[in-house]
Amino acid sequence: MSSQQYTRGPAMRDVAAAAGVSAQTVSRVLNEHPNVQESTRRRVLAAVEDLGYRRSHTARALVTGRSKTIGVLTLATNNYSRSSLALGVELGAREAGYTVNSVTADLSAQGLTDAVSRLVYQGVDGIIIAAPLLDAAEQVQRITARIPTVNTDGSAIPGDRQVGVDQDVSAVLATQHLLDLGHKTVWHISGPREWSDAASRLASWRRTLQEAGREVPPELQGDWSPESGYRNGMILGRMEEVTAIVVGSDEMAFGVLRALDECGRRVPEDVSVVGFDDIDLAAFSTPPLTTVRQSFEDTGRRAVQRLVANIVHPELATTTELRAPKLVVRASTAPPPSAP
Secondary structure, three states, X not given: OOHHHHOOOOOHHHHHHHHOOOHHHHHHHHOOOOOOOHHHHHHHHHHHHHHOOOOOHHHHHHHHOOOOEEEEEEEOOOOHHHHXXXXXXXXXXXXXXXXXXXXXXXXXXXXXXXXXXXHHHOOOOEEEEEOOOHHHHHHHHHHOOOOOEEEOOOOOOOOOEEEEEOHHHHHHHHHHHHHHOOOOOOEEXXXXXXXXXXXXXXXXXXXXXXXXXXXXXXXXXXXXXXXXXXXXXHHHHOXXXXXXXXXXXXXXHHHHHHHHHHOOOOOOOOOEEEEEEOOHHHHHOOOOOEEEEOOHHHHXXXXXXXXXXXXXXXXXXXXXXXXXXXXXXXXXXOOOOOOO
């Protein structure tokens, strides 16, 4: 075989010749057109496999009007929740026959709008927004007005389909668990308030204490990192009246556990700690961490399913799909020292 025969891969006309059909028939098979005889479909697919034919996404987009690509906007961070959600999106897209184009951005309005614009210009069929929009919501709404969009952060814009976990229920589960153990009140280290998840938990924690007739302590704020949990834990660890803490993420809770240990406060004998997320390490911390389980990977998969459904059926109504979380009780919570 001459070297010139390697200058290009097999084309659609080569598949058509090998299968004994027209190029139009090959196109109909590859685009899953229903009006093709099953024997013809098998013959075309066998030729595709034998020749090693690979479809051009550009050519497909010209024929179908779809690129079979999903865009994902997330923050430039390495925290667990974003990584796990991205994995769920990737797996969900693969199952649905889509590829993923991801862009990251900072929290500035310009950074967020630029990132969304890049996805639109890349010709994606739909966009998953996994970042708080803050002041960029109006600009993002204009950019995504004509493209299906799903939001996983909760800070949605009109027309978005929201997919996620009910954070109001999450905070109630964590706070009420500690009150039921006999703690007089519960302190809270929240995530960044620009995140809707953190803001929702903060409001629910405060409301749960108020409805129980308990004092609402001043909240502290972290940035989802173990370091911020450690810093706030050193503050609370020096306060003898603190016997129960709800921490905005497991990663921050690990920092709190370290700080309490350095302050000479035992967990759970002196202070009970509850986290959020139930990441893999939560069961192996010292002591194992009581936490509210929410699967970011599942959220990513569901976001893809909802987005693909909207791409295929754009007439679908806008709805919100929030899953209920689950409290996982481990050894980091117990009755307060004065309780029998």
